[in-house]
Amino acid sequence: MDLSGSSEIEDALRRVGELLAYGGHSYAIVILGGAALNLLGIVERPTTDVDILAFASYEGGKSRLLHEPPDPMPAPFREAIRSVARDLGLDEDRLNAGPAIQWRAGLPPSLPDRVQRRGYDSLHVGIVARxxxxxxxxxxxxxxxxxxxxxxxxxxxxxxxxxxxxxxxxxxxxxxxxxxxxxxxxxxxxxxxxxxxxxxxxxxxxxx
Known part of the structure; x- marks a missing residue:
């Protein structure tokens, strides 16, 4: 089952954030791909994944410090993703760090300065800019x-x-x-x- 567009993507992210908050955890990620395009309103189409490019630290409301997603990702984060995936009938790897391989070849210059931040309870999501x-x-x-x-x-x-x-x-x-x-x-x-x-x-x- 795919995420059909921006509303379903936001619902999934919000559910993950709520579970993290319930467990006393908080994470910041940066996403790209079809999910980012949907959230920015550039397209409205189904997407199979929410692709994580980076984990992030925020300073002054902007994503300044990006780092490669840990492998494996933190257990509370993984468990929240799996729980939401089961609830929504999604594959458990829909929110994944596949694009993290891009760190080996390098990112576009000054990408962190353009990341657009959104909050979903205890999940802070940076969206790679257009x-x-x-x-x-x-x-x-x-x-x-x-x-x-x-x-x-x-x-x-x-x-x-x-x-x-x-x-x-x-x-x-x-x-x-x-x-x-x-x-x-x-x-x-x-x-x-x-x-x-x-x-x-x-x-x-x-x-x-």
Whole structure:
């Protein structure tokens, strides 16, 4: 069973936060992917997971200190997730740290400064900002190419500008040094620029 959209995602997060509060625990996480896109109102579609990019510490209301999610994640957090998943008829791994592998290759520059914070009782959720989601969705589109892929459709829904798409392309190039990946990335960007109606002449000077 999927989470059908923003309201179901928020309900699941709130239930986890309430269970954590009942047990006297509190955690702060940062999420990305389809759940983040739904919560930001960029899309309204089913998603299979709530992807955790990082655990966080907050200073002055902003997410300043991000760190790789612990493996395994804290037992009270895992138990709250499992309990909510059972109650809602979801798979118990719906809230997971799969994207944490991104820490090995690096995050988009200054990502922590743009994280948008929300509170669900004792679960504090940072949402990766639209600007950074463009980077991740371009990377995912190149990794699973095809105009019908959910990642590519999400990229279009983010409506990147020419400058945003070029900045994302430069970052994505650093994530995979394989020559064949560079070719795939260039093709994805070319299609995205066409589908978004972005003038290719602004891109010529950036090509390498």
């Amino acid at each position: 600007y950074d989601l463009i980077f991740f969705k371009l990377f995912a589109s190149a990794d699973a190419p095809g105009p019908l892929s959910v990642h590519y459709q999400d990229l279009l829904a983010l409506r990147p500008t020419a400058d945003e798409l070029s900045s994302a392309e430069e970052w994505v190039r650093t994530q995979d040094a394989a020559p064949e990946f560079a070719g795939i990335l260039a093709e994805v960007v070319r299609h995205a620029r066409h589908d978004l109606g972005i003038d290719d002449t602004a891109h010529v000077g950036r090509d390498r």
